[in-house]
Amino acid sequence: MTSNRRKFLQQAGLFTFGLGTLIHDPAIAKAAKKAVPPSDKIRIGLIGARSMGFYDLSQALKQPAAECVALCDIDDSVLAEKKKAVLEYQETDPATYKDYRKFLEHPDLDAVVIGTPDHWHCLTMVAACEAGKDVYVEKPMANSIAELDIMVNAARKNNRVVQVGQQQRSGTHWREIMDMIHGGEIGQLRKVNIWGNFEYGIGQPEVPDSAPPEGVDFDMWLGPAPDRTFNKARFHGSWRMFWDYGGGLATDWGVHLIDMALWAGKVDYDPVNAVATGGNFAFPDHAHETFDTMSVSWQLKDYNMTWEHSAGLGTGPYGKNYGLAFIGNDATIFANREGWEVHPEVENGKYKVPAMPPKGGRSYHEEHMKNFLECIKTRKDPNCTVENGRLVALYAHSANIALRTGGMVAWDSAGRQFKNNDAANALVTPGYRKPWKLPRV
Ligand SMILES: NC(=O)c1ccc[n+]([C@@H]2O[C@H](COP(=O)([O-])OP(=O)(O)OC[C@H]3O[C@@H](n4cnc5c(N)ncnc54)[C@H](O)[C@@H]3O)[C@@H](O)[C@H]2O)c1
Incomplete structure (x- = not known):
């Protein structure tokens, strides 16, 4: 040096x-x-x-x-x-x-x-x-x-x-938003609408099965998933549109944004139910099993939460292809990774909360990893615990399972199963391919 x-x-x-x-x-x-x-x-x-x-x-x-x-x-x-x-x-x-x-x-x-x-x-x-x-x-x-x-x-x-x-969870602009909501600055939180209209949600163009590329241990890639021949459109990157490996947009992007909607209401309880409509309506020449079109709502205790996606579209509410609208009695906050803005309600010709200029944001990978490394030293809980990870993935999976089994599920948190719904319960535990075994801890 x-x-x-x-x-x-x-x-x-x-x-x-x-x-x-x-x-x-x-x-x-x-x-x-x-x-x-x-x-x-x-x-x-x-x-x-x-x-x-x-x-x-x-x-x-x-x-x-x-x-x-x-x-x-x-x-x-x-x-x-x-x-x-x-x-x-x-x-x-x-x-x-x-x-x-x-x-x-x-x-x-x-x-x-x-x-x-x-x-x-x-x-x-x-x-x-x-x-x-x-x-x-x-x-x-x-x-x-x-x-x-x-x-x-x-x-x-x-x-x-x-x-x-x-x-x-390690993002400063998300914390600012949560502080505003938790501090009552947008009034009573009534609803959070979430959307993610990502183009990749339609999968890759269909291709025939083939031999795996040289140097790839495809059996180890499949692991606990069912045996099948190699197909490039279901492999690196595009696996997320097939149920055996991923959950499509609702879990892939859904967990990032649903996590923010749950944080806004400090939700620490399992979903009560999920109602989902949609299907695979578009892009039949693209390889995907997960839904390209989906609308979901979950009943929370004191506000409502919705998720929408139309895969393949490049835009959405507020002119953005993804984001959240936190809807309070006095104002709505629109937010995504790039930034956020407050839209006040008007009463008697006056804003109910002060107007403010749009603020910036970004993704916070580096801070999130640094938080992990610090917690390795301090042995404290990191910003996104396993309990956070479990809860939001449970909300997202319950939406997919609802749409895969007739449109509506009710979750029994104590029994860790769906109420009176054999078809939905059949999707709770994956059948691991031998010799892999679902771990018992
Ligand atoms: N936090 C975020 O913003 C964010 C963004 C993108 C992806 N992700 C997540 O990251 C994960 C990876 O996604 P990706 O887009 O990088 O996928 P990818 O397909 O590009 O990469 C996955 C890698 O895992 C390897 N792999 C598969 N099975 C393996 C095994 N048994 N042992 C060792 N390696 C194995 C594959 O060969 C491949 O190199 C997913 O869970 C995805 O949801 C998170």
Whole structure:
């Protein structure tokens, strides 16, 4: 390192902390890592490295204390590419694995990031917790209702720090919005309307089945999901439109936004019911089982919550393709990741709450990961606990299950099943393909 660079880092205080201000430049983070004593390091491994998993890991690696010691993926080309990418942030080579069970035996692994498709979250998260690792698991926390409870138990019984990847929970503009709502500044909260009209929700154009690409362990990709031949339109990235692996827009984006709607009312109880209409009405030439068109409402105790999506459209209410409208007696707040604005009600020609200019926002991956790393040190609960992850995924899955089984479900929270509804109950617990077994915790 040149003496100028060393001086700059010393002036910036970067030699004096392992977790501190957010460093955006990988090269600076790389240099700063050298000053962190081994006893202060957090050694991280990643399972599922292609896209979001690696993005999460890279947010961690911007922190001087964080070091990647191992990567696990079933695809050789992903492993090779991401191993190289890790070296932008650190000087040491991570080990690579194709089987997460071997990966979890890697010495000195403190924490695991899980960026696999949703159908793998439960098995990998439970195994990591039981191996004594702290876990950052991507959202939705699981691909079924039964797996959600198992994962909560795995985290709590093993005293693990588990952050769920709903990064809005670490977002300053979302906290400002919640403070306003909780402080009564928009009047009584009556309703939260949520929408997510994302184009990717229609899936990929149909293609015939084929052999899996070289270097891909497709049997391990399927894991507990039913056996089938490889199809590119159901694989990397586009798996989320097929029930065996994901839940479509309602769980994929739904959990991010429904989480904000539940936070607004400080909801800590299971859904009472879910009513859903919609279907697969558009884009028959695209491969998808999950619904391209959907309208849902959930009855909450003192306000109503709705979710809408029309996959393939690029716009929606307020001219935005996704967002939430928090509707109070005195004002409505429109918000999404990019920003938020207050629309006051008018009474006798006057605004009921002061007008204010629109405010900005963004996604908060980096803050969310930093919060996870801090909690590994302090052993406190992170911003998005397993209980948060469970609750919002339960709301989202109940909507999908309602539409898959006739349009309406009522949930019995104590019995952990739907009331008088065999068809819906058949979808609560996934039938794992042998030799995989639903974990018992
Ligand atoms: N928080 C967010 O904003 C956000 C955004 C996008 C995706 N996600 C979530 O991140 C997760 C990953 O999504 P993605 O878009 O990156 O998917 P992806 O298909 O691009 O990547 C998944 C990776 O997991 C690997 N994988 C599959 N099975 C594996 C196994 N058994 N062991 C090891 N690796 C395995 C695949 O080979 C692939 O590299 C999903 O749960 C998704 O919902 C979260």
